[in-house]
Amino acid sequence: MAIKPLQDRVVVKMTEAEETTKSGIILTGSAKEKPEVAEVIAVGPGKKDVTMGVNKGDKVLISKYSGTNVKLDGEEFIIVKMDDILAVVD
Amino acid sequence: MAIKPLQDRVVVKMTEAEETTKSGIILTGSAKEKPEVAEVIAVGPGKKDVTMGVNKGDKVLISKYSGTNVKLDGEEFIIVKMDDILAVVD
Amino acid sequence: MAIKPLQDRVVVKMTEAEETTKSGIILTGSAKEKPEVAEVIAVGPGKKDVTMGVNKGDKVLISKYSGTNVKLDGEEFIIVKMDDILAVVD
Amino acid sequence: MAIKPLQDRVVVKMTEAEETTKSGIILTGSAKEKPEVAEVIAVGPGKKDVTMGVNKGDKVLISKYSGTNVKLDGEEFIIVKMDDILAVVD
Amino acid sequence: MAIKPLQDRVVVKMTEAEETTKSGIILTGSAKEKPEVAEVIAVGPGKKDVTMGVNKGDKVLISKYSGTNVKLDGEEFIIVKMDDILAVVD
Amino acid sequence: MAIKPLQDRVVVKMTEAEETTKSGIILTGSAKEKPEVAEVIAVGPGKKDVTMGVNKGDKVLISKYSGTNVKLDGEEFIIVKMDDILAVVD
Amino acid sequence: MAIKPLQDRVVVKMTEAEETTKSGIILTGSAKEKPEVAEVIAVGPGKKDVTMGVNKGDKVLISKYSGTNVKLDGEEFIIVKMDDILAVVD
Numbered sequence: 001m002a003i004k005p006l007q008d009r010v011v012v013k014m015t016e017a018e019e020t021t022k023s024g025i026i027l028t029g030s031a032k033e034k035p036e037v038a039e040v041i042a043v044g045p046g047k048k049d050v051t052m053g054v055n056k057g058d059k060v061l062i063s064k065y066s067g068t069n070v071k072l073d074g075e076e077f078i079i080v081k082m083d084d085i086l087a088v089v090d
Numbered sequence: 091m092a093i094k095p096l097q098d099r100v101v102v103k104m105t106e107a108e109e110t111t112k113s114g115i116i117l118t119g120s121a122k123e124k125p126e127v128a129e130v131i132a133v134g135p136g137k138k139d140v141t142m143g144v145n146k147g148d149k150v151l152i153s154k155y156s157g158t159n160v161k162l163d164g165e166e167f168i169i170v171k172m173d174d175i176l177a178v179v180d
Numbered sequence: 181m182a183i184k185p186l187q188d189r190v191v192v193k194m195t196e197a198e199e200t201t202k203s204g205i206i207l208t209g210s211a212k213e214k215p216e217v218a219e220v221i222a223v224g225p226g227k228k229d230v231t232m233g234v235n236k237g238d239k240v241l242i243s244k245y246s247g248t249n250v251k252l253d254g255e256e257f258i259i260v261k262m263d264d265i266l267a268v269v270d
Numbered sequence: 271m272a273i274k275p276l277q278d279r280v281v282v283k284m285t286e287a288e289e290t291t292k293s294g295i296i297l298t299g300s301a302k303e304k305p306e307v308a309e310v311i312a313v314g315p316g317k318k319d320v321t322m323g324v325n326k327g328d329k330v331l332i333s334k335y336s337g338t339n340v341k342l343d344g345e346e347f348i349i350v351k352m353d354d355i356l357a358v359v360d
Numbered sequence: 361m362a363i364k365p366l367q368d369r370v371v372v373k374m375t376e377a378e379e380t381t382k383s384g385i386i387l388t389g390s391a392k393e394k395p396e397v398a399e400v401i402a403v404g405p406g407k408k409d410v411t412m413g414v415n416k417g418d419k420v421l422i423s424k425y426s427g428t429n430v431k432l433d434g435e436e437f438i439i440v441k442m443d444d445i446l447a448v449v450d
Numbered sequence: 451m452a453i454k455p456l457q458d459r460v461v462v463k464m465t466e467a468e469e470t471t472k473s474g475i476i477l478t479g480s481a482k483e484k485p486e487v488a489e490v491i492a493v494g495p496g497k498k499d500v501t502m503g504v505n506k507g508d509k510v511l512i513s514k515y516s517g518t519n520v521k522l523d524g525e526e527f528i529i530v531k532m533d534d535i536l537a538v539v540d
Numbered sequence: 541m542a543i544k545p546l547q548d549r550v551v552v553k554m555t556e557a558e559e560t561t562k563s564g565i566i567l568t569g570s571a572k573e574k575p576e577v578a579e580v581i582a583v584g585p586g587k588k589d590v591t592m593g594v595n596k597g598d599k600v601l602i603s604k605y606s607g608t609n610v611k612l613d614g615e616e617f618i619i620v621k622m623d624d625i626l627a628v629v630d
Contacts, residue, residue, distance in 0.1 A: 002180045003151070006143050009176055044177075048139065049588065053546050061543070061619070063608055068153055068176060079151070079176045086549055086608060086619045087584075090542045093241070095267045096233050134267075138229065158243055158266060169241070169266045183331070185357045186323050224357075228319065248333055248356060259331070259356045272450045273421070276413050279446055314447075318409065338423055338446060349421070349446045363511070365537045366503050404537075408499065428513055428536060439511070439536045452630045453601070456593055459626055494627075498589065518603055518626060529601070529626045 001072050005044035008082040010054060012038035012062065013075070037089060038062055041077060050082055059089040091162050095134035098172040100144060102128035102152065103165070127179060128152055131167060140172055149179040181253050185224035188262040190234060192218035192242065193255070217269060218242055221257060230262055239269045271342050275314035278352040280324060282308035282332065283345070307359060308332055311347060320352055329359045361432050365404035368442040370414060372398035372422065373435070397449060398422055401437060410442055419449045451522050455494035458532040460504060462488035462512065463525070487539060488512055491527060500532055509539045541612050545584035548622040550594060552578035552602065553615070577629060578602055581617060590622055599629045 003011050015037050040058045054060055067080035093101050105127050130148045144150055157170035183191050195217050220238045234240055247260035273281050285307050310328045324330055337350035363371050375397050400418045414420055427440035453461050465487050490508045504510055517530035543551050555577050580598045594600055607620035 003177045004180065005177045006175055007173075011177065061608075061610055068151075070151055070176075072179065083547075085546055086610075087543045087545045087551065089612065090544065092270045093267045094270065096265055097263075099266055101267065158241075160241055160266075162269065182360045183357045184360065186355055187353075189356055191357065248331075250331055250356075252359065273447045274450065275447045276445055277443075281447065338421075340421055340446075342449065362540045363537045364540065366535055367533075369536055371537065428511075430511055430536075432539065453627045454630065455627045456625055457623075461627065518601075520601055520626075522629065 003042055003070070003072060003077065003079075005042055005079060007044050007047040008050040008052065009044045009079050010040060010052070010082055010085065011042040011070075011077050011079050012060065012067075013041050013077055014038050015059065038078065044082075046082070052082055054082070054085060054088060061086045061089060093132055093160070093162060093167065093169075095132055095169060097134050097137040098140040098142065099134040099169050100130060100142070100172055100175065101132040101160075101167050101169050102150065102157075103131050103167055104128050105149065128168065134172075136172070142172055144172070144175060144178060151176045151179060183222055183250070183252060183257065183259075185222055185259060187224050187227040188230040188232065189224045189259050190220060190232070190262055190265065191222040191257050191259050192240065192247075193221050193257055194218050195239065218258065224262075226262070232262055234262070234265060234268060241266045241269060273312055273340070273342060273347065273349075275312055275349060277314050277317040278320040278322065279314045279349050280310060280322070280352055280355065281312040281340075281347050281349050282330065282337075283311050283347055284308050285329065308348065314352075316352070322352055324352070324355060324358060331356045331359060363402055363430070363432060363437065363439075365402055365439060367404050367407040368410040368412065369404045369439050370400060370412070370442055370445065371402040371430075371437050371439055372420065372427075373401050373437055374398050375419065398438065404442075406442070412442055414442070414445060414448060421446045421449060453492055453520070453522060453527065453529075455492055455529060457494050457497040458500040458502065459494045459529050460490060460502070460532055460535065461492040461520075461527050461529055462510060462517075463491050463527055464488050465509065488528065494532075496532070502532055504532070504535060504538060511536045511539060543582055543610070543612060543617065543619075545582055545619060547584050547587040548590040548592065549584045549619050550580060550592070550622055550625065551582040551610075551617050551619055552600065552607075553581050553617055554578050555599065578618065584622075586622070592622055594622070594625060594628060601626045601629060 005011050038060055040054050040056055040060060043052050043054060043056060046052045062078070062080050062084050063086065066084035067078040070077050070079055095101050128150055130144050130146055130150060133142050133144060133146060136142045152168070152170050152174055153176065156174035157168040160167050160169055185191050218240055220234050220236055220240060223232050223234060223236060226232045242258070242260050242264055243266065246264035247258040250257050250259055275281050308330055310324050310326055310330060313322050313324060313326060316322045332348070332350050332354055333356065336354035337348040340347050340349055365371050398420055400414050400416055400420060403412050403414060403416060406412045422438070422440050422444055423446065426444035427438040430437050430439055455461050488510055490504050490506055490510055493502050493504060493506060496502045512528070512530050512534055513536065516534035517528040520527050520529055545551050578600055580594050580596055580600060583592050583594060583596060586592045602618070602620055602624055603626065606624035607618040610617050610619055
């Protein structure tokens with residue numbers, strides 16, 4: 001079963017976040033949102049004034065509280081808007 | 091009795107969500123909205139700057155808290171805006 | 181005494197909602213707004229970027245919490261904006 | 271002492287609301303705002319994208335919580351914006 | 361020391377409000393803001409899409425909760441935006 | 451160490467506010483924000499639709515709750531947007 | 541591992557804030573946000589109507605509550621929008 005995101009939406013899948021597995025500590029001493037490292041699974045066609053700046057396979061940083069969780073065929077994904085993707089990680 | 095949605099609204103009907111019937115567990119350990127798999131029943135004509143990107147019969151993912159519940163002739167529907175449809179599922 | 185709605189407003193009158201009279205049960209197990217079936221009594225002239233998509237006599241679905249109640253000559257009406265009308269019911 | 275409303279503002283004076291004086295009962299069983307029947311006293315010149323659709327002497331319906339109360343020479347008025355006037359009553 | 365308001369701001373000075381000095385009673389039985397009668401002291405140059413519709417010396421009605429209090433050389437003023445002035449009183 | 455404000459921001463430094471030093475009393479009997487007299491230290495280049503209407507050395511009135519405090523080399527400054535400056539005081 | 545910010549985002553790294561290390565006192569007697577001195581690490585390409593006004597290596601002031609914390613390879617960064625950068629410090 002495949003997900004085809006609409007408009008400027010992007011389907012991502014969380015990866016093991018390196019910054020937390022190394023230390024084993026979750027940083028919570030701040031009111032700022034903890035970012036998440038994710039892999040891009042599918043990219044929507046974009047919409048007016050929004051061009052899609054990521055590709056399938058990219059590692060990206062997204063804000064923790066953005067997007068919608070979705071589980072299909074036993075796998076969990078997050079659907080975010082293009083604008084919720086903060087940066088690409090090489 | 092038929093529902094004809096106005097403007098950029100879409101009438102959908104919830105299907106048995108596969109991701110929950112398989113496990114039988116509702117995932118609540120997250121502040122993110124649980125998405126819903128739905129079937130498109132009727133599609134509005136669209137409006138200025140919004141073209142309708144789904145067709146009758148499509149399986150779609152919508153955010154849980156979007157739209158308005160409506161019951162007609164014993165069946166329950168949800169009326170959502172086109173923009174509340176996150177993705178099409180094949 | 182007649183009500184002439186201004187701009188994109190529509191005067192509607194609630195009808196006996198068929199989906200509740202048949203069962204006699206009010207569905208409250210959801211955070212979503214319960215829609216209301218109403219009959220269109222009077223339609224405003226529309227305004228810039230809003231054309232009126234309903235006619236006097238149409239049966240329409242509106243969100244429960246939209247509009248303003250008004251009672252004139254012993255009858256109760258609701259004045260809603262065109263955009264608060266979700267769908268036409270045949 | 272005369273009030274000359276600026277821009278798209280309208281000065282109205284509440285009339286005896288017929289829907290409440292007949293029954294003597296205030297309807298409060300609803301989260302919706304109770305409308306008010308008012309008489310138009312003075313009309314501003316309008317502003318960009320807003321033309322004034324009422325005239326001095328018109329009976330109008332306004333939302334209860336819109337506008338600002340003002341008392342001059344012992345009389346109470348309400349100053350509302352044109353867009354807060356829901357309908358004209360004949 | 362003179363105040364020169366910027367853009368679409370107006371400096372006003374509260375006058376003895378006639379509607380309260382006559383009766384000596386403050387009307388509080390309403391959720392609506394109590395208006396204030398004020399005299400225009402200085403008028404800003406206006407800004408894009410806002411022309412200044414009042415002159416020095418005009419008596420005006422402003423909403424109670426709009427603007428910023430300022431005290432200079434022992435006198436109290438209020439700096440409001442042009443749009444917070446509801447009406448001119450003759 | 452010099453601060454160069456970006457876009458439509460202005461760096462100001464609070465002066466001894468004359469309206470409070472004369473009386474020695476802080477006026478708090480009002481829900482309105484207490485304004486502050488400040489001296490302009492540095493002016494940003496402006497941005498689209500915002501031209502900078504103050505110059506270095508001007509005495510200005512700003513709203514108490516606008517802007518961001520910053521301390522550099524032992525001196526305290528406030529960085530405000532041009533639109534948060536209410537008036538120039540001569 | 542390198543972070544490439546998207547659109548008008550900027551990756552910064554907090555420096556030892558001179559205004560606090562000199563005195564050793566955190567100023568909290570104000571409702572205003574405490575600014576932070578940061579060094580620019582990477583600059584996004586900009587977006588429509590936003591040109592990037594800082595360069596890699598610049599010392600900048602940002603509002604404390606803006607942006608998203610991110611930790612990569614043991615280093616902590618903050619991703620902010622260009623508009624959250626208040627000033628450049630020389």
